[in-house]
Amino acid sequence: MSQAAETLLIDEPAPHVRRLTLNRPEKRNALSNELRTRVFSALEAADRDREVRVTILRGAGDCFSAGYDLGGGAGPPYPFHTAGGAGNWARHVVEGCFRVWDLAKPVIAQVHGWCLAGGSELATACDLVYVAEDAKIGYPPVRMMSPPDNQFHPWLCGLRPAMEMMLTGDAIDGIEAVRVGFANRAFPAERLEAEVLAMAERVAKIPTDVQQMNKRSVHRAMEIMGLRAAIRAGTEIQALALTTESSRETFARFREGVSKALDARDGAFGDYRTRR
Known part of the structure; x- marks a missing residue:
């Protein structure tokens, strides 16, 4: 395994398959700009790279991100x-997701454990998403801050599931993620890596x-149906929400402190870090 930096590990577990591992397990693979x-x-x-046909993106430790x-x-x-200007952060996030979207080669997200907020946006940008059955996927910032930067929910999950996720900030497990369309398939956690690699090898058979x-x-x-325009428009709503x-x-x-703010956000719901 080669190491681009301690925060990102890179290996090639099979011919034509490259794998990137978010490597900040002590921070639950929090997505710093670095x-x-x-x-x-x-x-x-x-x-x-002409030798690479597909890339897997996963997280080290106990979660994706x-x-x-x-x-x-x-x-x-x-x-x-x-x-720059109002909405810069949300626009930047969306541009990043479309950068992945517009790559020539497929990218596969391998999701286990927590996949929250920006982590869910990163997984969404990938072309295929495979999850552990006990993964926890959600966007809790809707509870006290704003809708997502990348408002993929109605496009992937449909009106009713998207509305429930947006109005509660609750997390869904891997099985539910497949049911509503966020992910392709769910596997027991111990099988996830092998199943994802097997799928990557199948994808890599095609030039x-x-x-x-x-x-x-x-x-x-999807773009003809309006996905790209709608997600871009969502960045303006997100920017407006930050003025509330x-x-x-x-x-x-x-x-005053990240832990204190997250406890205040989730305490009434009794989940995420406040779950006993």
């Missing part, structure tokens, strides 16, 4: 430039010049 920069760079490098690094790692510099057209054909159909009184109060709590 880590995000390395992920985008590694994905783009794989897209240029608990979201963006709220402890100070989400500030500038960002991995790439997007226009890239054909596969990129296969991938693009599905994406173009509740959102400003939440950010004030974060300045």
